[in-house]
Every structure is written in C-alpha cells, then in structure tokens.
Amino acid sequence: MIFPxxxxxxxxxxxxxxxxxxxxxxxxTYAHALDWMQCPSKALDAAGLWFPDGRLxxxxxxxxxxxxxxxxxxxxxxQGEEESHVLHLSYRQLHAQVCRMANVLRDHGIMPGDRxxxxxxxVPEGVVAMLACARIGAIHVVxxxxxxPEAIADRLADSGAGVIITADVGRRGAKRIPxxxxxxxxxxxxxxxxxxxxxxxxxxxxxxxxxxxRDRFLxxxxxxxxxxxxxxxxxxxxxxxxxxxSGSTGKPKGIVHGTGGYLLWAAYTHALVFAxxxxxxxxxxxxxxxxxxxxxxxxxxxxxxxxxxxxxxxPSHPRPGRWWQVIEKHRVTSFYTSPTAIRALxxxxxxxxxxxxxxxxxxxxxxxxxxxxxAWGWFHATIGxxxxxxxxxxxxxxxxxxxxxxxxxxxEARPGAAAFPLPGVTALLLDASGRILEGxxxxxxxxxxxxxxxxxxxxxxDAHFHATYLRPFPGYYFTGxxxxxxxxxxxxxxxxxxxxxNVSGHRIGSAEVEDALAMEPAIAECAAVGVPHAxxxxxxxxxxxxxxxxxxxxxxxxxxxxxxxxxxxxxPERVYVVTDxxxxxxxxxxxxxxxxxxxxDIEGFGDLSTLAxxxxxxxxxxxxxxxxxxx
Ligand code: WT7
Numbered sequence: 093m094i095f096p097x098x099x100x101x102x103x104x105x106x107x108x109x110x111x112x113x114x115x116x117x118x119x120x121t122y123a124h125a126l127d128w129m130q131c132p133s134k135a136l137d138a139a140g141l142w143f144p145d146g147r148l149x150x151x152x153x154x155x156x157x158x159x160x161x162x163x164x165x166x167x168x169x170x171q172g173e174e175e176s177h178v179l180h181l182s183y184r185q186l187h188a189q190v191c192r193m194a195n196v197l198r199d200h201g202i203m204p205g206d207r208x209x210x211x212x213x214x215v216p217e218g219v220v221a222m223l224a225c226a227r228i229g230a231i232h233v234v235x236x237x238x239x240x241p242e243a244i245a246d247r248l249a250d251s252g253a254g255v256i257i258t259a260d261v262g263r264r265g266a267k268r269i270p271x272x273x274x275x276x277x278x279x280x281x282x283x284x285x286x287x288x289x290x291x292x293x294x295x296x297x298x299x300x301x302x303x304x305x306r307d308r309f310l311x312x313x314x315x316x317x318x319x320x321x322x323x324x325x326x327x328x329x330x331x332x333x334x335x336x337x338s339g340s341t342g343k344p345k346g347i348v349h350g351t352g353g354y355l356l357w358a359a360y361t362h363a364l365v366f367a368x369x370x371x372x373x374x375x376x377x378x379x380x381x382x383x384x385x386x387x388x389x390x391x392x393x394x395x396x397x398x399x400x401x402x403x404x405x406x407p408s409h410p411r412p413g414r415w416w417q418v419i420e421k422h423r424v425t426s427f428y429t430s431p432t433a434i435r436a437l438x439x440x441x442x443x444x445x446x447x448x449x450x451x452x453x454x455x456x457x458x459x460x461x462x463x464x465x466x467a468w469g470w471f472h473a474t475i476g477x478x479x480x481x482x483x484x485x486x487x488x489x490x491x492x493x494x495x496x497x498x499x500x501x502x503x504e505a506r507p508g509a510a511a512f513p514l515p516g517v518t519a520l521l522l523d524a525s526g527r528i529l530e531g532x533x534x535x536x537x538x539x540x541x542x543x544x545x546x547x548x549x550x551x552x553x554d555a556h557f558h559a560t561y562l563r564p565f566p567g568y569y570f571t572g573x574x575x576x577x578x579x580x581x582x583x584x585x586x587x588x589x590x591x592x593x594n595v596s597g598h599r600i601g602s603a604e605v606e607d608a609l610a611m612e613p614a615i616a617e618c619a620a621v622g623v624p625h626a627x628x629x630x631x632x633x634x635x636x637x638x639x640x641x642x643x644x645x646x647x648x649x650x651x652x653x654x655x656x657x658x659x660x661x662x663x664p665e666r667v668y669v670v671t672d673x674x675x676x677x678x679x680x681x682x683x684x685x686x687x688x689x690x691x692x693d694i695e696g697f698g699d700l701s702t703l704a705x706x707x708x709x710x711x712x713x714x715x716x717x718x719x720x721x722x723x
Contacts, residue, residue: 094396095125095363098515099501107515118516119356119544125363126356126395127157129325142353142544146328150355151194151227154394155187156323162370166399169373170216171418173263173405179216183397186220191321192314193217193224199317200255200289204229204324207334209253209287210380211235211244211275213262214404217293217310218380219390221257222333226351229324232333233346236381237262237269238598240659241277243344247336249284251346251551257310259293260300265409272300272307328352334551335383337489338601339560340572340591346551347383347489354492355391357545361493362392364514365483366426366455367500373452375401375419376428382597383489384459388428392493407433412440416448416475427475428457428485432596434467435627442474450475455500456482460597461629462585468507486510486585488571489599490561492545495519496583509582516543521577526565534576536589538568591683593622594630598661602683605632605664608657614639614646615653619673620664621687631665633690635673635712642669666690670715672708674700685709689716 098104111118119135123143132146158165167186170179181189202208208230212218218234225232233251235244248256262269272292279287290307292300302308326332332354334346362368374393378384393400401422407415415437419427437445456476458468463484472482481500487493496519498511505511513519520528521535529535546569549557564570574586588594591602605620617637625631636650643649647667655663668690674682682703688694694713700706 095122095360097367098364098499099367101502104499104502104512104515111516112518115516115541122360123352123356125359126153126352132328132352136542140542141329142350142356142542143328146352147325148328148352148355149227149229149323149326150332150351150391151190151223152323153355154223154226154391155183155190158183158397159187162397165370165397167394168216168219169399169401169422171401171403171405171422173265173409177404181216186223188319189216189220189314190223190227191319192317193220193310194227194321195317196291196310196313197224197230197255198228198321199313200291202228202230202255204326205231205330206255207231207233207251207253209233209235209248209251209256211237211256211258211271212293212380213237213259213264213269213271213295214379214402215259215293215295216402217257217259219400219402222380222386222390223394226332227321227323229326229330231331234333234335234381234386236379236659237271238381238659238661239274240656241274241281242657243659244274244278245281245285246343247346248278248287250336250343251334252286254286255289255291256287257291257293259295260298261296263295263404265406268296268298276301276303326351329548331548333386335386335489337383338592338599338604340601341603342556342601343607344601344604345553345556348548348551349492349545350548353544353546355395357493357543358387358392359395361497361514361545362388362398363396364499365457365485365494365497366428368393368396368398368426370397371399372425372454373399373401373423374426374428375403375422375424377403377415377430377433378428378459383492384428387493407437408440413444413447416445416450419450419453420448423452425452425454426457427453427455428459430460430597431458431463431467432461432627432629434458434463434471435629438467438470439627445474450477453477453480456480457485458482459485459487459494461594462587463508465508472507481505484508484510486573486583490547491539491543492547495539495543496585506578506582509578509584511582513583519583520568521575522565522568532577532579534574534586536565537571537573537575537583537585538565539571540568593620593632595622595625595632595661596628600632600658600662604658605634605654605662608654609634609636609650611657612649612653614643614649617673618650619681619683619686621683621690623665623687623691625665632662633686634664634667635670635686635690636667637670637673668715670708670712672705672711674706674708674712675704676702677704679704686712689713692716692720
C-alpha cells in the first residue's frame with residue numbers, strides 16, 4: 093500500500109477529519125504503508141506507545157521491500173566534492189552494501205540494543221551505516237561533523253556506544269577536515285566512553301594514525317563480509333536511534349526515536365509534503381548529523397522507494413551556483429533546504445541561478461528557522477521559477493518529522509507561514525497561564541494528543557522528557573516555540589520562547605554556552621543570549637564578568653572556551669566584558685534584558701525595581717552607548 097495523495101483542499105480536510113475523529117482507525121490503516129513482520133493490532137495504547145504489538149525492521153522497509161519492483165532503480169545518487177566523483181547505487185546495490193556493513197558490525201560484537209556512533213562527512217557510507225545499524229537492531233547515534241572532541245566525548249559517554257564509524261578526513265572545498273583525529277582526541281579526553289572499536293572509512297588516501305587493536309579500516313572488512321544479512325525483527329517501540337539536541341537547560345540530551353511510529357511518520361510526511369511519486373529525485377541538503385538528515389535524507393524517502401541525492405560539497409564551491417548545477421546535472425525534482433542557506437545564496441543575486449536549467453524541480457521545502465517573506469519570495473521565484481510549490485515546514489528533533497506545513501496543491505501558500513498542521517496533528521496556542529487561545533492569536537505552540545513520530549523519551553532520563561515537554565502545560569506537548577495564527581488559521585512561527593538559540597539552523601542552549609564559559613578560570617560570571625542576525629538568523633552574544641582585573645585576551649579566551657567545548661558552529665558573535673549582570677532578587681540572570689540590550693534596543697526598560705541590582709542595567713546601557721559612538 094502507498095499513502096493516498098492529498099492534493100486538494102477537500103482531501104486535506106477529509107484526512108484531518110478522519111485522523112481527528114478516529115485516530116485509531118486512521119493510523120492502523122496507514123500503518124499498512126509499512127511492511128511489518130508482525131502487524132500491529134492497536135495504534136496507540138494507554139501508555140502512549142504507538143503500534144505496541146507490531147514488529148518490523150526499518151532497513152527492510154527502506155530496502156528489501158523495494159527489491160522486487162524497483163531493485164534496479166536508483167536508490168542513492170552521490171555527487172562528490174569533485175565533479176567526476178559520482179556514484180549511483182541501485183536498491184539492490186545499496187541493500188548489498190548495508191548487509192555487508194551490518195555483518196561487519198555483528199562481527200564486532202554489536203547486538204540488538206547496542207549503540208553505534210557514526211561520525212562521517214557527506215559520503216554514502218553514512219546512509220549505509222545508519223541502515224546497517226537498523227538491520228541488526230543496533231541504535232545509531234549520528235554525531236555532527238562540526239562537534240569538537242569534547243562535545244563528542246560527552247555524547248559517546250552518555251550513549252554508551254561501543255563502536256564508532258568515522259572517516260580518515262572529510263573534504264570541505266579545498267580543505268581537509270580531520271575526522272579521525274577528532275575522534276582520537278575525543279577518546280583521549282573521554283575516559284568515560286565505552287568505545288572498543290573505531291572503524292574508519294578511507295575517504296582520501298591520506299595516512300592517519302591507527303591505534304593497534306582498536307582502529308580498523310572498513311573497506312577490507314566490507315569486501316570480506318557477506319552481502320546477505322538476516323534482518324532483526326524489532327518491536328515497534330525499540331529505539332531506532334538517539335540524536336543529541338540542545339534544550340534551554342542542562343547538557344544536550346539524547347532524544348530517543350522508536351522504530352515503527354517514527355518510520356511511519358517520516359514516510360507519511362515525506363509522501364504528503366513532497367507529494368512523492370516514483371521516479372522523484374529527492375535532495376535534502378541537511379547533514380545526516382541532524383534530524384532532518386535522518387528523516388528526509390534517509391528514512392522517509394527510502395521507505396517510500398524514492399531516489400535520494402547526497403552531495404558532499406558546499407553551495408558555492410568551487411564557484412557560486414554549485415548547488416544549482418547539481419540540480420541541473422542530476423535532474424532533482426524535490427529540493428529541501430534551510431532559510432540560512434537561502435539567505436546566503438540570495439546575496440549572490442539572480443544571474444547565477446538563471447544560468448542553470450532548473451526545470452526538473454517540482455517542489456521545494458524549507459526547514460530549521462522562520463523564513464522571511466523576502467527569502468521565501470526569492471526561493472520561490474528564482475529557484476522554483478514561480479511554478480513549484482514551496483513548503484515552509486515546522487518541526488523539531490523531538491517530533492520525528494514535519495508537523496506544520498503546506499501540503500502542495502491542497503493549500504494555498506502564504507509566504508513566510510508554515511500554514512496548517514498536517515492531518516493527525518492538533519496544534520494549539522496557549523497563553524502564559526495555559527489557557528487555550530482561539531481564532532486569531534499569538535501564544536505558545538503546543539500539541540494536543542500524540543502522533544506516531546513523537547520521541548519515546550530522553551536517553552537515560554525519562555523524567556527529564558516529562559519535565560521539559562509535558563509539565564509546562566499539563567495535558568499538552570510544549571514545543572518551546574511561539575507562533576501566531578492568522579484569521580484564516582495559518583500558523584506563523586515566531587521563534588523560540590525559551591533559552592534555545594538558533595544559529596544558522598543549529599540549535600544551541602544558552603546553558604551549554606554558559607557551562608563552557610564557566611570552565612574558563614578568568615571568567616567569574618556569564619550569560620549567553622541569541623540576537624537577530626541578517627545571515628545566520630540568530631547569533632550568540634556573550635556577557636562575561638571577569639575574575640579580577642580583565643586580561644587583554646579575555647574575549648578571545650571566552651570565545652575559545654565555547655568553541656573548544658562545543659565546536660566552531662557555536663562561536664560567539666560578540667563578547668562583552670561587564671562588571672555585573674542583571675539579576676532577579678532570587679539570583680536568576682535576566683536574559684530577557686540582556687537580549688534586548690544586545691540587540692541594540694536600549695530604550696524603554698520600564699520598571700527595573702524588581703531587580704536585585706538595577707544599576708547593572710544602567711551600566712550596561714552606558715557601555716553600549718559608548719561602543720555605538722566609538723564604532
Ligand atoms: C527548532 C527545532 C526541524 C528540523 C530541523 C531543526 C525551529 C524548525 C522551523 C520553521 C520556524 C523552525 C524551531 C524548532 N524551527 N523549523 N519552519 N519555522 N522555526 O530541528 O534542531 O530540533 O530545532 O527549530 O524553533 O523548535 P531542531
């Protein structure tokens with residue numbers, strides 16, 4: 093069975109109604125879009141588990157079941173950084189590679205439920221490794237290539253991964269990114285990790301140090317392994333993967349996604365939002381280290397039997413227009429990217445994309461941050477030629493897949509709006525005291541009830557999941573985002589309402605940045621906030637109170653503390669050295685005021701008498717004025 097098309101307003105309404113009136117029946121019916129080893133008899137149980145008695149294997153759904161009909165169809169096109177580096181893998185070939193990798197993992201002692209870390213650049217082995225884990229019931233933990241060794245060590249320790257798959261180096265334009273060296277450094281750091289084996293993909297012929305007994309190159313192991321591997325039947329609620337993401341408090345948490353509900357949600361939303369049809373060539377530009385890469389590079393499109401494109405390079409290397417050239421060359425039909433990328437590409441102007449034949453494109457998508465009307469308009473007109481629907485898709489790591497989006501054909505777009513909740517999603521706006529707002533309103537975005545893609549929890553800390561998402565507004569899932577609903581019911585996302593910062597689509601907790609700063613002995617106190625940034629969406633601004641007299645290099649030290657602990661992607665845009673930070677009487681730093689000041693808005697602070705130290709604000713404003721006049 094395939095998902096039925098939803099391409100008219102009437103169908104959209106009918107699906108929303110059916111999913112709302114009888115979710116049990118709706119989702120049991122659509123569960124048949126997957127291949128089960130044991131069909132579920134129930135959609136959602138009282139404990140909140142989806143398809144509780146179903147058993148399946150995600151790799152079988154993404155590979156084996158397509159072999160008969162589409163075995164020779166292309167599953168994956170890989171375009172390397174170098175123009176001549178192109179690989180086409182049919183479903184049969186991808187299946188064989190996944191089986192080999194799965195056998196190698198089994199040979200290294202990996203059992204169902206074990207965690208396997210994956211830290212790779214944009215090479216096909218990333219997709220192969222994820223599906224290989226799924227095949228043998230191992231839980232993959234993909235770690236973003238931009239994490240620092242310390243950030244990786246934390247995640248390895250928390251997940252308890254026993255094996256890591258990495259590369260010698262990654263290619264980034266003319267540069268080489270030291271993947272293996274980063275893992276070596278992480279393992280030197282992390283006495284707390286359980287890593288026994290490091291399996292290395294040789295991306296280039298560069299030599300890298302290998303630790304005897306621990307490190308092995310993958311390619312001889314893969315060639316020696318069988319290309320058949322019996323898939324492990326998994327409970328629908330057995331974890332498929334962990335993925336680390338940041339919240340407003342504490343350390344990054346390992347969000348756990350299950351097998352059945354997650355896969356169904358990835359496939360259902362992919363089919364609906366991208367109106368997937370066989371023969372489509374789907375390009376999602378996200379790194380597999382993020383949830384977008386999990387759901388829309390790998391699981392959604394492959395479960396639906398699509399062709400995925402994986403590009404190793406960058407948008408404008410070796411020259412502007414590289415992405416458009418990739419679309420032209422590989423006849424991409426569906427293109428999914430981020431507002432950050434669009435903003436950057438927009439600055440290159442219209443003449444560059446106009447040089448390419450982009451007529452293969454049929455549908456466009458945007459994800460990760462609010463998209464401005466201007467960026468939406470440019471993407472739609474210049475890349476989509478005004479003829480491709482452009483879906484702004486709102487969702488989160490925790491939701492598993494798209495939640496609020498345009499459904500092309502069914503809904504008319506409004507530039508900058510994420511449009512409507514998908515069938516099966518009940519989105520609500522609440523005010524600060526938890527009252528439901530009706531009609532045209534602005535409030536906290538919450539979701540009522542459950543949906544199949546909802547995360548199972550936080551690795552090793554289910555109480556935290558409850559406290560973060562379910563306690564703030566009892567009875568609802570709280571997203572952490574604010575949104576406005578217009579008179580016609582369209583949702584417009586307005587950004588996070590908590591202390592999560594979104595830099596170029598990377599989600600960073602202010603607490604994470606502050607914890608990193610606190611490790612620097614020269615810093616006594618600190619606060620990190622997000623401020624609007626024309627290209628990045630938001631940028632990190634840091635306030636520090638030095639420990640004693642400030643040294644000349646204190647700003648550089650502060651920045652280094654952050655990049656060492658987290659990675660370059662979290663580098664602060666500006667570091668202010670101050671004497672005091674505004675606090676409430678109970679001692680909490682008032683980030684709201686800092687955000688306002690750092691955004692250059694230094695008027696209208698109202699009554700500051702509730703602060704323990706109102707003078708801190710006056711001093712800050714003075715410092716800003718001085719800086720503005722000296723600039
Ligand atoms: C946060 C989730 C969803 C996959 C990539 C990011 C923001 C995401 C949109 C959008 C406005 C958006 C939200 C959300 N966000 N998509 N279309 N419009 N904001 O996943 O790293 O878990 O981040 O990204 O603030 O809560 P993530």
